[in-house]
Amino acid sequence: MPSDLAKKKAAKKKEAAKARQARIKKTDELNGENDQPESQENETESNGVVRLTKQLDEFELKKLEARAVTGVLASHPNSTDVHIASLSLTFHGQELLTDTSLELNSGRRYGLIGLNGTGKSMLLSAIGHREIPIPEHIDIYHLTREMAPNDKTALQCVMEVDQERILLEKEAERLAAEDSECEKLMELYERLEELDADKAEARASRILHGLGFSAAMQQKQLKDFSGGWRMRVALARALFIKPFMLLLDEPTNHLDLDACVWLEEELASFKRILVLISHSQDFLNGVCTNIIHLHQKKLKYYTGNYDQYVKTREELEENQMKRFNWEQDQISHMKNYIARFGHGSAKLARQAQSKEKTLQKMVASGLTDRVVSDKTLSFYFPSCGKIPPPVIMVQNVSFKYSENQPHIYENLEFGIDLDTRVALVGPNGAGKSTLLKLLMGELLPTDGMIRKHSHVKIGRYHQHLTEQLELDLSPLDYMMKCYPEIKEKEEMRKIIGRYGLTGKQQVSPIRNLSDGQKCRVCFAWLAWQNPHMLFLDEPTNHLDIETIDALADAINDYEGGMMLVSHDFRLIQQVAEEIWVCEKKTITKWNGDILAYKEHLKSKIDKQAHDI
Known part of the structure; x- marks a missing residue:
């Protein structure tokens, strides 16, 4: 028979679970995730989206049940600042945070950074669902996903x-x-x-x-928008309501460069508490007043934007290593002295005993830890060999999706070769992704012709590639299935390891990986196709900053041609030699780098704001 104490614990667990589910429901209603289509006609069209929304709700609930959070409110219950002491967070028994502190002060804008899979999104979700003891007078808005389609x-x-x-x-x-x-x-x-x-x-x-x-x-009506545009509506709701605490996880995903620049300026004036996860150093620099680094299961705090964080962290780690090396030298010297003279003359023995006491005091007071650097990650695109130009020729190409719709492009003329390094920019709907699909052959020109070298191989990375993964397979089994010519698992392990997936990550079901880790599986799959041309459509979504830098290095070492669509100004600056602007049914070369283009966008936004 269970004891009274066990019964009380079980009852408390049930009450806590019910409370968590109620909070999810309340949050989802605020985010507009339970809006149902009102018309009979729309009900049929939206069944798939509604089912997917329900599945996501169930998945979120399972994650919630697998998550355990403990922490103590250390700030005053009526304060507008939030200080949580002794914060720990586990997921499926794996520790993500251990005995750390969460400090969020009113009027500050925090960038939460850390490697993929360390628990950044999990922490935001725990805050958003109030699993952390945040006072009720602080209203929280956690933007999780796009709104479900409806007739409004x-x-x-x-x-x-x-x-x-x-x-x-x-x-x-x-x-x-x-x-x-x-x-x-x-x-x-x-x-x-x-x-x-x-x-x-x-x-x-x-x-x-x-x-x-x-x-x-x-x-x-919302039902007439794609998921990306419905995500923008959800983001607009978050900005409109002005909550006391706003939590944003990769808010620039699905945005074009114009919208990214506008959002950066909008968030830079947020006066309450903002916590955002972003892979864009440029965006973090423009928005954040503070950086929180999730590292080794602890939250470490830095004043200033991302660039200031990098500078401060380097200085702190340099001083830490100097202190560590000095202490180790002292310890080594004292141990050698004790070993040599501990059994010598009375005078030398007394000196050895004195040094032994000094050594014991040093150890008891706490020694400086060695700096543990983040694991360096390297992407890799195999040699694709050479093919003579022209590789792809676009000749007088026009395109529209149907007879009743206007042209996306008219009379395009250009060529691309293995030395092409181009970034496509322009507003959403201008046809950047459409152009890549035309070059791939996924779409056919309405008029004109696209000629390709007979041996050219093209690899395209896009935002929905992770949806094609077989979630029940491990990355290792998935890659072995896709590339059966590689017979040895150890060889495939080495291939996958190049993309930052090691140990258990290689043999765990893909569904258990973080979004960033799933993206790495896709890059491994793409690279091993050995393409001559890389078409990268928003490749930075869900990747951490270190992974993006590794991707940039791999692109710069790559022997083939590259066309890039990205909202990440820094990646474009790292890898693109030319900027092509897709606008007004044509493509024009921008005379300048991407930072000059950003200033151009800022000026345009300021002018529009003045005109409104």
Whole structure:
């Protein structure tokens, strides 16, 4: 029979599980993830998305149940700062954080960084679901995924997230109609004025415009948008509601460079608590006032943006190694002295005993640890051999998706060879990904011709490649299945290891890997096709900063040609020799580097803001 104590523990666990599920439901409702299509017609079209949303909810619940978090609120319960002591986080029994502290101060914007798989997204999820004891007066908005399709317009979806304003407006309308409780009505009007309720629609429209929505798009129903655009609506809701604590996980994914620049400037003025995960050093520099580094299961705090963090960390680690080496030299010297003279004359023996006591005091007071560097990661693209130019020729090509739609491109003329190093930039919808699909042969020109060398092999990386992985297989088994000509598992282990997947990661089911680790499986698969041309469409999504640097080095060492679509200014600066702007149905070469293009975008955004 279970003891009373065991029964009480079991009951508490059940109550905690129910509370967690209730918090998930509340958070999902705020994020608009339970909105159902209203029309019968839309219900049929959206069944797949609704099913996927339900599966994601179930997956999130399973993750929640597999996660254990402990911590103690160390700040005052009424404070606007959050300090959690003795914070630990485990997932499926694996420790991600151990006895560390979480310190989030009002008015600060934190960049949470660390290697893929260390638990950054898991920590954000634990905060968002209030598994960490954060006071209830601090409202939290955790942006997790795109909104489910529904019949409301993009503008309506943003406006409706502000539940307090909506309830106050309804109550004010009711009291005004009854012509009673004048004092209560005045209080409501004062609160609405504080919320800038009369400017709510204009503010929602401004945010959507900044994220790339034209006036016409703002009036389109959400069911008519792709997942990427619905993600932008979810991001607009997060910015519109102005929560006290805003949690963003890779907010620049699915954004073009124009929207990235706008979002950077928008978040740089956030006045409460912002915690964001981003792989873009450029974005972190523009937004963050502080950096939190998740390293060796601890949270380490640095003042300043990403560049300042790098400088400070290098200085601290240099001083730490100097102290470590000095201590080790002292220990070695004292041990040698004790060994040589410990049994000598009385005078020498006394000196040896004195040094032994000094050594014991040093050890007891705590020795400096050796600096443990992050594992260096190297990507690798095998030699593809040479083929003579022209490799791909685009001759008078025009393209549109159907007769009833306008042209994406008209009369394109250009060629690309093995020495091509081009970044494609331009607003969403201008046709960057479409161009890569045309060059791949996945789409056919409406007019004109694309000629390719008869032996050219092209590899394309795109944002949805991870969806094609067989999740029940391990990376090792998946690669052995894709490349049966490699017979020995040890040889394949070495190949996969080049992309930062080692040990248990190679033999665990792919579904248990982080998003960044899944991307590495895709890069291993892509590279081993041995392509002459690499078409990389948003390759940095879900990769950590160190992995992106390794990817840049691999691209620069690669013998073939490369075309890149990316919202990461730093990667473009590292690997692209030319910038091609896709806009107004054509492609033009930008006279300058990507940083000059960013300044051009900033000027354009400032002008548009002034005109609104």
